[in-house]
Amino acid sequence: MDEGVERAAGSLSLLALEGIPEVLPGMPLAPLITAALKRHSYTPADGDVLLVCQKIVSKSENRFVELASVQVSARAQELAVICGKDPRLVEIVLRESADVVRCAPRVLIVRHRLGYVMANAGVDQSNIPESQSRVLLLPADPDASAAALREALSRTLGAAPAVVITDTFGRPWRQGVCGTAIGASGIVALLDRRGEKDRFGRELQVTQVAIADGIAAAATLLMGEGAEGHPVILARGLPRAWKRDTARAADLLRPLAEDLFR
Amino acid sequence: MDEGVERAAGSLSLLALEGIPEVLPGMPLAPLITAALKRHSYTPADGDVLLVCQKIVSKSENRFVELASVQVSARAQELAVICGKDPRLVEIVLRESADVVRCAPRVLIVRHRLGYVMANAGVDQSNIPESQSRVLLLPADPDASAAALREALSRTLGAAPAVVITDTFGRPWRQGVCGTAIGASGIVALLDRRGEKDRFGRELQVTQVAIADGIAAAATLLMGEGAEGHPVILARGLPRAWKRDTARAADLLRPLAEDLFR
Numbered sequence: 203m204d205e206g207v208e209r210a211a212g213s214l215s216l217l218a219l220e221g222i223p224e225v226l227p228g229m230p231l232a233p234l235i236t237a238a239l240k241r242h243s244y245t246p247a248d249g250d251v252l253l254v255c256q257k258i259v260s261k262s263e264n265r266f267v268e269l270a271s272v273q274v275s276a277r278a279q280e281l282a283v284i285c286g287k288d289p290r291l292v293e294i295v296l297r298e299s300a301d302v303v304r305c306a307p308r309v310l311i312v313r314h315r316l317g318y319v320m321a322n323a324g325v326d327q328s329n330i331p332e333s334q335s336r337v338l339l340l341p342a343d344p345d346a347s348a349a350a351l352r353e354a355l356s357r358t359l360g361a362a363p364a365v366v367i368t369d370t371f372g373r374p375w376r377q378g379v380c381g382t383a384i385g386a387s388g389i390v391a392l393l394d395r396r397g398e399k400d401r402f403g404r405e406l407q408v409t410q411v412a413i414a415d416g417i418a419a420a421a422t423l424l425m426g427e428g429a430e431g432h433p434v435i436l437a438r439g440l441p442r443a444w445k446r447d448t449a450r451a452a453d454l455l456r457p458l459a460e461d462l463f464r
Numbered sequence: 465m466d467e468g469v470e471r472a473a474g475s476l477s478l479l480a481l482e483g484i485p486e487v488l489p490g491m492p493l494a495p496l497i498t499a500a501l502k503r504h505s506y507t508p509a510d511g512d513v514l515l516v517c518q519k520i521v522s523k524s525e526n527r528f529v530e531l532a533s534v535q536v537s538a539r540a541q542e543l544a545v546i547c548g549k550d551p552r553l554v555e556i557v558l559r560e561s562a563d564v565v566r567c568a569p570r571v572l573i574v575r576h577r578l579g580y581v582m583a584n585a586g587v588d589q590s591n592i593p594e595s596q597s598r599v600l601l602l603p604a605d606p607d608a609s610a611a612a613l614r615e616a617l618s619r620t621l622g623a624a625p626a627v628v629i630t631d632t633f634g635r636p637w638r639q640g641v642c643g644t645a646i647g648a649s650g651i652v653a654l655l656d657r658r659g660e661k662d663r664f665g666r667e668l669q670v671t672q673v674a675i676a677d678g679i680a681a682a683a684t685l686l687m688g689e690g691a692e693g694h695p696v697i698l699a700r701g702l703p704r705a706w707k708r709d710t711a712r713a714a715d716l717l718r719p720l721a722e723d724l725f726r
């Protein structure tokens with residue numbers, strides 16, 4: 203492997219795009235993001251990545267569910283008693299999930315049918331209008347959403363930055379949420395460094411690096427969770443060698459057979 | 465809470481410092497980092513954070529252990545057979561640990577006596593000279609190391625940037641390692657947002673944000689694991705409101721009583 207090609211960048215900048223409006227159901231994101239980029243006098247360059255908050259992707263894809271429409275199953279009712287959450291919310295979480303990992307007071311951690319282990323299957327009531335009556339699901343296929351957004355941006359911008367769709371996840375053993383990549387297109391999500399050597403010629407012990415998660419973690423700090431609302435971050439300066447047309451955030455999921463907690 | 469004070473930054477830049485030499489045992493870091501910063505024409509500003517790779521802190525603190533000096537216990541011998549690692553390395557890992565979380569072929573995950581759940585207790589053989597005969601432990605007290613380095617830098621620079629000591633951790637459920645904060649001084653490690661509201665006046669569901677881990681995750685992408693070797697990253701542009709004199713990376717450890725996997 204050519205170490206020169208795979209070497210890390212010397213600098214990286216992250217910029218929160220101003221002026222992304224409230225996204226309404228069905229509203230395409232590419233024109234909104236293109237307009238915001240143009241206000242920042244953006245010219246595409248190799249190594250650019252747009253980090254896009256899951257919430258605006260879900261809104262654009264109209265992934266809202268009305269709570270009043272939900273028929274609550276016996277299983278959801280049972281879990282709702284344990285975790286103390288709205289039984290209709292628990293029903294929606296179960297429909298999104300392959301597995302319940304943990305249900306305890308105030309805690310409902312599941313394996314989402316897309317493979318992420320996360321609280322409430324990512325079903326969200328914050329930063330959405332009319333949150334008393336409806337909730338917002340994750341995008342149906344975040345890797346496909348990232349690829350479609352990148353494709354649409356390449357038409358409006360001439361060249362396509364990579365796209366990473368981010369969410370914030372709680373983590374075992376550590377406090378606080380951290381930004382995580384749930385969709386990616388155009389950038390390697392998981393970098394395989396097998397065969398590379400350290401500065402003293404010893405084979406690297408760490409061979410796989412979660413590139414997309416690392417960028418997502420920093421970008422979500424700029425997005426903020428509260429009133430500030432910057433759902434799109436432009437990251438610049440990543441190595442050109444991390445460009446991958448076929449990469450997907452799903453590569454970051456540990457295969458079930460290697461899961462130490464099953 | 466004043467949301468204006470706690471709002472996220474609009475931009476963030478990360479720069480890999482050039483010219484940090486190989487750190488020898490006992491060599492203080494502050495003069496090396498000060499010299500590198502001066503070569504980059506650095507002037508201290510609020511919101512600056514230095515991300516420092518654990519490895520150079522450990523080298524500076526001479527945390528080397530000679531493999532030849534190690535007496536292997538029966539317990540280490542037994543685990544070494546299971547995980548297929550050098551029994552002397554396993555013995556050193558056990559001495560650094562409070563608990564073995566998982567031992568399987570090629571896997572030895574422990575709870576370090578400082579509280580981190582991690583592979584091999586962070587005991588490392590890469591990027592150290594003479595790695596056939598010795599290994600490198602984590603710093604004895606990374607929060608104290610961060611505070612001491614910040615104090616020393618404040619003397620040489622006039623004003624002290626915050627300091628975060630980073631390591632790369634594997635994670636349950638997800639592939640690839642991600643940068644993590646193991647020591648911090650001068651910046652909030654875990655930001656408590658309880659009481660803040662979203663853009664529609666609803667209480668935030670996410671109330672604690674792992675700030676130091678988010679910055680560490682991006683910074684380690686620039687450090688690289690291999691031949692490139694940039695052990696110190698300067699991050700600029702973080703909100704002034706995230707400055708905390710009393711914050712520690714230990715705040716990021718989930719209390720044992722809340723650990724879902726015990």
